[in-house]
Amino acid sequence: MKTFYPLAIIIVVSFFALSFNKLDKNGLTTRTLSSYSTSNDNDVVDTEVLNDFFKRYSDLKKYQNEVTSLYKNRSYETIWYSDNKITEFGKVLHQKMKDADDQGLEVNIPYREEIEQIFDKKSKEISKSDADMLLSAAYVIYMRNVYEGLDAETVKKTGWLLPKKKLSYDTLLDSLMTNPTLLEKNNVLLFDQYYKLEGALKKYKQIEADNNWKPMTVATPYKDIRPDEKSITVAQIRNRLFIMGDLKTDSKSDFYDRELMDGVMHYKVRNGLKPNYIIGEDHIKDLNEPIGDKIKKIMINMERCRWISPKLVTDNEYVMVNIPSFELVYVKNGQVELVSNVFVGSQLTKTSIFNGNIDKIVFSPYWTVPQSIVDNELKLKMAADKNYLADNNMEMVNGQVRQKPGAKNSLGLVKFIFPNPEDIYMHDTPSKTLFDFEKRTFSHGCINVQKAKELAVAMLKDYPEWTQSRIDDAMAGKEESTFKLPNKIPIYITYFTTWVNDAGEISFYQDVYNRDSELNGLLFPTAEMAAN
Structure with missing residues (x-):
């Protein structure tokens, strides 16, 4: 009996030591849920616990200030639990993270496997405090991506000088906790056009999934297609306009008839093109653009919507x-x-x-002519024709050229x-x-x-x-x-470069300054670029 109690103590101590220092498969030290079940402070996340968490989950370190602020303003109590169960908003957030691609995003949330364990009733790998802090970090990451987009400095470098809206994660969290459905649509935080583009994104992703967007056959050299012409390209144009919604039916006809004329006119007006029935080479290039590229354009413009204050249209x-x-x-x-x-x-x-x-x-x-125009354009004309200013209703005033x-x-x-x-x-x-x-x-x-x-x-x-x-x-x-x-x-x-009207019709406009290409590189870097 003299050796029984020390041995029991050793076993108990060893058990709790393992409970508090269990290593997950990433080498992270975690605390099991069972270790908190008898604790009186299992609903408190204090600064010491937070600091320890971010040391162990180092890939989340950059979000520490925002996460700490969430807890500080809530007396360091857990955020995502109520009566030891994940809150309704926590469940909604989890689902939205899984469906982030519906928001036109490729969101990188570290420790996704650990987050999934939180919602697995059979798993006991993640402690309550770690689970709560993981969800808080995931909340910040998701909200930053969906509601804010790229940071202000990066946005400015793209040439976008409209003021970028600012977001309070604390204020937003309070409203979402009260009404989780705001995560589905919130016109106070997102420009209404965003949700219209979101609907268009779903439509075009479905088109992609249906695999009906086939490359069109085009004759070389290209010749403008006009009404009453007949060719395989005409039938393919008809099918493309049907898929996009410019035609209600697809007759499969390869003859450019009245029905197709109406479809072409609808397509051109919808996309801000010159309203006529001629299908030029640029129109074919647009119609023949891969569906994946159309989808990327929608996603790029959803990102632009994240930058704008919804007050713009109010x-x-x-x-x-x-x-x-x-x-x-x-x-x-x-x-x-x-x-x-x-x-x-x-x-x-x-x-x-x-x-x-x-x-x-x-x-x-x-019109006071800018000096750059005077130097680059007018000086030669004035030198060649002494009456140039008078003939063009211009005069010289205080050394500057101006037009009357x-x-x-x-x-x-x-x-x-x-x-x-x-x-x-x-x-x-x-x-x-x-x-x-x-x-x-x-x-x-x-x-x-x-x-x-x-x-x-x-x-x-x-x-x-x-x-x-x-x-x-x-x-x-x-x-x-x-x-x-x-x-x-x-x-x-x-x-x-994309815009959806009140009728739900999407327009694709020309990327006249090649700004889509630049933004595409920032939002969807290639694997090679990401590795660097």
């Missing part, structure tokens, strides 16, 4: 210009007041992506000022024929508006003194005149 009045669609939308009193075609900067003089506030409307504007007001003025009859470092503004143009082109990148960076006069009239509706007659006279003036808007109008210059 303003009572604003102007939104989307560069790839060459389109301006003016919203007033919460309703679309005007839509206009625009043309934007060329590859060498790209229109910037940013926001501002329109504070002035200038009628019959002078008039119908031939490069700024047209009106311009809209929103102060910015790039010195970009919107204006009318005498070059109306340029709006007939599908790819409209002609300016030196400013936004040329086809319906500039109509836009001015719409903006001045709330000012009775600005009658139609007064506006007409101001636009026909020999001298410049300016109206300072009492209420500034927000303007957002954006870059979306």
Whole structure:
């Protein structure tokens, strides 16, 4: 009997030692759930426990500050357990993490196997405190990816200068704990266009799964396809338009008939192309683009939606210009007041992506020619023709060349000022024929508006003194005149190469500045790049 008690003590001590220092298959020291079952403080996650956790789960170290803040603001109690069971929100979060690809994401959440063990009723590998902290870290990672996207500095390097929204993980957690369904849709945190693109993503992934998106046969050299023509390519175009929803049925006919004409017109209008029945080589390239590339485009634009504050579309009045669609939308009193075609900067003089506030409307504007244009374009013309300035309604003032007001003025009859470092503004143009082109990148960076006069009239509706007659006279003036808007109008210059309208139809626009390619490399690096 003298040796029995020491031996028992040794066995008990050894048992608890193993319980508290069990190594998982990754070499991590974990504590079993059983070790906490008799503890009085198993619902507390203090700073010491947190520090120990991040030493053992070192791949989560970068998220330590955010995770610690979650516990600090909740008196260091466990977050994901209620009555020793995972909360409803914890279960919802787990499922959303598993379905992250539905959000257009490739989310890398470390220790996924350990997280899966938390939800495996048969597993006793992960302690309650470790499980809670793993879920807190996973929450931060998931929310950062889905609701914030790339960090602000990286976003800025892509040329996106619109202000990036900021996210409070603490505030968001409180609302989600109360109402987990907000994880499905939350218009307070995500730009509404995001959810529309999410629906389009599901549709195009289904198209990919159905394996009906086959490469089309195209004759070489290519010849434009017109109504009444007959070829295998016509039948393939018909099938493609049916798959995308531009045609309700697929007759399989290889004859370019009236039904196909309607489908082609719907396809072109939907994608912001010149509305006619001619199918050119660029249209075939677009229709023949691999389905995987279409899906990537949707995912890339979902990422852009993560950067934008949802308040953008809740303003009572604003102007939104989307560069790839060459389109301006003016919203007033919460309703679309005007839509206009625009043309934007060329590859060498790209229109910037940013926001501002329109504070002035200038009628019959002078155009002070930028010195770079004078040096690169006008000097040779002025040297070759001494009457060049006078013939083009220009004059030299204080050493600068400026164009006088008039119908031939490069700024047209009106311009809209929103102060910015790039010195970009919107204006009318005498070059109306340029709006007939599908790819409209002609300016030196400013936004040329086809319906500039109509836009001015719409903006001045709330000012009775600005009658139609007064506006007409101001636009026909020999001298410049300016109206300072009492209420500034927000303007957002954006870059979306895919967009879903209220009817659920998706548009694919030209990546005119090759910004999709750059963002694609950041979001979906190749295995080789990721290894480096």
